[in-house]
Amino acid sequence: MTSVGRALAILGTAAAIHAQGPSEANYDEAKVGSYTLPDPLVFANGQPVTSKEQWPARRAEILALFEREVYGKTPPARPIEFEVTSRDPKALGGAATREEITLWITGSKAGPPLRLLIYKPNGAARPGVFLGCNFGGNHAIDADPGITMSKSWMRPGKGVENNRATEATRGAEASRWQAKMVVARGYALATYYYGDIFPDHKDGRPDSIAPHFGREQAPDDWNAIGAWAYGLSRALDYIERDKTLDAKRVAVLGHSRLGKTSLWAGARDPRFAMVISNDSGEDGAALARRNYGETVARINTSFPHWFDGNFKRYNGRVADLPVDQHMLISLIAPRPVYVASAVEDRWADPRGEFLSALAADPVYRLLGTGGIAAKEMPGIHQPVGSTIGYHIRAGVHDVTAYDWERFLDFGDRHMKR
Numbered sequence: 041m042t043s044v045g046r047a048l049a050i051l052g053t054a055a056a057i058h059a060q061g062p063s064e065a066n067y068d069e070a071k072v073g074s075y076t077l078p079d080p081l082v083f084a085n086g087q088p089v090t091s092k093e094q095w096p097a098r099r100a101e102i103l104a105l106f107e108r109e110v111y112g113k114t115p116p117a118r119p120i121e122f123e124v125t126s127r128d129p130k131a132l133g134g135a136a137t138r139e140e141i142t143l144w145i146t147g148s149k150a151g152p153p154l155r156l157l158i159y160k161p162n163g164a165a166r167p168g169v170f171l172g173c174n175f176g177g178n179h180a181i182d183a184d185p186g187i188t189m190s191k192s193w194m195r196p197g198k199g200v201e202n203n204r205a206t207e208a209t210r211g212a213e214a215s216r217w218q219a220k221m222v223v224a225r226g227y228a229l230a231t232y233y234y235g236d237i238f239p240d241h242k243d244g245r246p247d248s249i250a251p252h253f254g255r256e257q258a259p260d261d262w263n264a265i266g267a268w269a270y271g272l273s274r275a276l277d278y279i280e281r282d283k284t285l286d287a288k289r290v291a292v293l294g295h296s297r298l299g300k301t302s303l304w305a306g307a308r309d310p311r312f313a314m315v316i317s318n319d320s321g322e323d324g325a326a327l328a329r330r331n332y333g334e335t336v337a338r339i340n341t342s343f344p345h346w347f348d349g350n351f352k353r354y355n356g357r358v359a360d361l362p363v364d365q366h367m368l369i370s371l372i373a374p375r376p377v378y379v380a381s382a383v384e385d386r387w388a389d390p391r392g393e394f395l396s397a398l399a400a401d402p403v404y405r406l407l408g409t410g411g412i413a414a415k416e417m418p419g420i421h422q423p424v425g426s427t428i429g430y431h432i433r434a435g436v437h438d439v440t441a442y443d444w445e446r447f448l449d450f451g452d453r454h455m456k457r
């Protein structure tokens with residue numbers, strides 16, 4: 041190898057390490073160590089939960105722990121106001137009707153608005169909906185030139201200049217949204233830009249919806265993930281008002297930090313009929329106690345604005361957490377939940393995502409569902425599950441057509457009218 045070739049190879053390795061996260065992370069299964077998970081089916085006072093009638097009381101305990109120690113407390117919902125700002129009945133080559141709706145979600149028109157984009161399949165009567173936040177602005181989810189460009193603050197990235205999206209980002213995330221596939225399968229697709237609700241940087245809070253709820257920032261106050269999830273519930277309020285959509289069949293989904301968000305939204309708001317986590321990793325689907333990939337200390341350092349103040353107390357002390365992420369999945373029971381991983385997404389700990397889904401199985405069984413219906417982590421492209429679905433696919437941290445096909449199949453199984 042020439043010296044230039046060697047230098048490039050080294051650079052390539054450095055880039056690969058960066059993509060996976062900082063080098064202090066453990067990627068050695070032999071070094072994961074042992075851990076004991078808190079039991080979702082034992083009350084705080086040590087009494088076991090033995091019947092499904094007892095579950096709501098235990099569920100309330102677990103929800104309160106996640107609110108206090110992890111994601112922060114969400115203020116009570118305020119009524120929405122909205123305005124439909126555009127409508128095109130011949131979108132996506134005539135397959136869908138595209139609508140844009142501005143929602144005010146802070147109880148007045150003072151706070152930052154949420155701009156919802158919906159594609160409704162033409163010819164489908166009251167379709168179910170796949171709803172999730174997007175990373176790049178609504179205009180990035182499809183090349184459709186009729187989508188309004190986001191003017192909100194954006195993290196640096198390709199086609200983003202001075203923290204604003206440029207035309208170059210139109211359709212940039214189309215492969216992650218598969219709008220045509222979703223409507224062809226008879227579902228509506230609804231999404232909003234997460235940065236509208238809480239700009240995703242450590243100083244984003246003053247420009248978020250949070251100050252409009254008038255609370256001082258207490259250690260258990262909500263933060264970015266709580267606010268993004270609140271937006272999902274308000275989008276569901278709107279879907280309930282739109283009688284052309286079936287609000288009883290809404291799947292909430294998200295990728296990565298937005299997968300953490302969809303799990304939290306689905307855990308809090310039982311109106312979501314189904315919940316999907318894609319590559320949500322640390323403090324999403326993956327077990328926090330498993331020392332593999334990203335850690336609690338790392339995430340709280342990189343993203344201090346995602347979780348509440350109390351959560352920082354668990355940096356380097358995960359064994360002291362009164363919850364782990366299988367209990368977050370348990371909060372969704374008995375509603376269907378789907379967890380998706382990718383082999384090369386080691387930072388998110390694919391095995392930890394599976395084991396968390398598996399550890400929620402006893403709750404799903406107690407509530408009379410089929411649970412995960414698997415004992416071992418399946419191989420690549422071998423989806424498993426009954427009421428808890430799981431797959432691991434080849435490739436990197438992303439949302440792909442393969443993932444969407446599985447989500448839609450799962451939707452067909454559980455959200456058929």
Ligand code: GTR
Nearest residue numbers: 295296297298321322334339
């Ligand atoms: C990473 C973060 C992950 C995941 C990811 C993403 O940097 O460490 O927890 O959320 O970002 O959202 O893409």
